[in-house]
């Protein structure tokens with residue numbers, strides 16, 4: 001940063017679309033710029049959804065490597081069986097399906113930057129390979145004993161408590177110290193007083209612009225207080241998703257605490273997670289919470305089934321029955337003049353009527369919406385969302401990519 005740190009910070013933030021007045025966030029950004037010209041490895045720590053992925057981009061763009069390759073890898077999404085070959089490459093015939101040779105990310109990113117996201121998910125054997133390349137600049141492809149040289153700057157990120165993973169024998173202590181030469185901590189949104197409202201305004205404007213919505217949504221003063229005091233367990237990702245949903249679905253442009261409450265956003269309460277869309281699970285693990293959740297889910301599934309039945313009847317040319325009250329999502333903008341159903345169950349499942357009437361909502365949209373909601377309910381933990389949706393984690397990952405869901 002030059003002699004005008006505030007102006008420099010402002011222009012950095014606007015270049016990367018970053019909003020916030022929080023001092024700890026600004027310090028994290030300033031550190032990223034400061035360490036960028038060095039080749040020191042950086043470890044970014046912070047909860048899911050706090051904005052960790054912006055940091056490696058800033059580091060790369062402000063380094064001498066900026067014209068070279070930048071590769072971001074999510075270590076948690078690559079199956080254990082193939083991760084070594086994806087990272088380090090393999091020789092032809094290294095394993096049964098290795099028909100040709102493969103360069104691997106460490107080869108491909110030579111001269112550039114490799115961002116290892118969710119580094120805490122790396123298997124121990126891969127951690128050993130990673131440590132070696134960090135210490136010597138050399139690695140070996142799977143199935144080869146010839147060392148290869150690479151010049152890669154490593155930036156890693158994690159939302160797990162690595163010291164704890166070390167205690168449990170899941171993470172190598174030597175690798176941890178090697179990775180966190182520079183440690184950048186991104187604070188959770190609940191610790192950035194006032195930033196949630198600023199971010200809401202930004203996402204409301206962005207969404208209005210993207211979807212040609214004439215008037216962005218705005219918070220009433222009471223709703224601002226709710227947004228400020230809510231704990232945002234899914235952090236900025238959750239706030240962005242909610243703001244986008246409200247921008248598109250809310251009938252009124254003025255968002256009140258009542259509207260927020262329908263989306264599970266309630267004033268600061270004992271509900272630690274804040275996830276109240278279904279049952280308000282608070283991680284206490286009490287039997288009561290689970291029972292409540294199961295009841296609501298069972299009710300929702302029952303209603304969904306009756307809607308599908310009605311949809312079938314409609315498609316078969318039978319008389320159309322109005323969907324039972326209590327299962328609707330707020331009326332989409334495109335359908336604002338229609339009478340609204342009264343929501344009783346806070347589940348964003350469209351009625352069959354809406355599915356048929358609103359040609360913007362197809363089966364793909366529904367699936368995307370269900371995936372999004374499930375991710376929200378499960379704190380953006382793919383494993384839990386996949387279990388809830390009854391699909392494998394890999395399938396969920398592919399769908400997230402296919403639908404362009406930005407977690």
Ligand SMILES: Nc1ncnc2c1ncn2[C@@H]1O[C@H](COP(=O)(O)OP(=O)(O)O)[C@@H](O)[C@H]1O
Nearest residue numbers: 017018019020048049050051052053054236237
């Ligand atoms: N301060 C911020 N201002 C604006 N958008 C942000 C900010 N921090 C995060 N975001 C957005 O929130 C979303 C989640 O951020 P991401 O970096 O993917 O989180 P993480 O990797 O920590 O889980 C992204 O769409 C990102 O652009």
Ligand SMILES: [Mg+2]
Nearest residue numbers: 049052053117
């Ligand atoms: Mg991330």
